Amino acid sequence: MIPDSTRDFIAAPDRLQELKEELARRIAACVGPEQKRITEVPGLTVHRRTAPTPPCSMTYEPSLVWTAQGSKRVELGGQTFCHGSSHYLLASVALPVVARVVEASEQTPCLAMSMKLQMPVVRELLSREEIPISPQVVKGPAIAIGVMTVELLDAFCRLMRLLDRPQDIAFLHGLIEREIIYRILEGPEGSRLRAIATSGDQCQRTARAIAWIKDNYAKPLRVEELAEIAGMGVSTLHHHFRALTAMSPLQYQKQLRLQEARVRMSIHGLDVGSAALEVGYESASQFAREYKRLFGLTPMRDTRTLRSADAAQTEPLGVR
16 A cells, blocks of 8 residues: 555646646636736736747846746846746846746747735735744845745646636635745745845845835935935945845946836837936936947837837746
């Protein structure tokens, strides 16, 4: 007779594969022929790509991203984070990254889902005694790759199934999202998220500075005032800011400005000069130089490329 623990060990890989296949089917059915769909479940978005994409600068919001089919590569500060169906990506703060889809085709498209993290929910969970405290020391940037488990996949499946019963979304989606966040917090990859959500922690103070820049990227940035917002010394802020984002506060602001200008020109139709002014640049020539350095093309040429018929294919699966 096979012991229960042995049967569970044998069944786990099969259950894992069943859940992956179900989620891939549900994502494909939900997104249809489109490349992105914001679903009726708050914070849940599904994505589809039918070909690999070139590297694209974009901002990841605090979120969980899982690729059910295909694979992605994300670069931050010289580090590379690769994930496919066996791993999820966790971004604990807003991060300007370079991302690309590396595995996708018409026959086997890259299918992914992203769930925005609500920090008040994270803090509420951490206030409960039932949440185990991880002894792991927090290291590295505010982005991590974690192993997908049966428990996480099952919760993601239940979140996607809510789309079949819209009347259940308002009541159940918050419960399922809490379960997903709980699963992340109890694992090693949740240590950075825990630190960022813990009041008084250096990571949490730094996250306040990050949030301020994100909300005020067009304003002049004075590091002394930013340090005061974070309740830290200037040198301490620089150290922890770079640890979380792999860049300085000024570099972080610059990337946000340039990415926002790109959206305003390619999607909202602004001219180069107007976009530069709206995101905080006083010098159009400086804007053009820094734009080309980040995106590889001049603002006008890049805008024309993005507006072309296949422009959407140049942006990888991700979260904005």
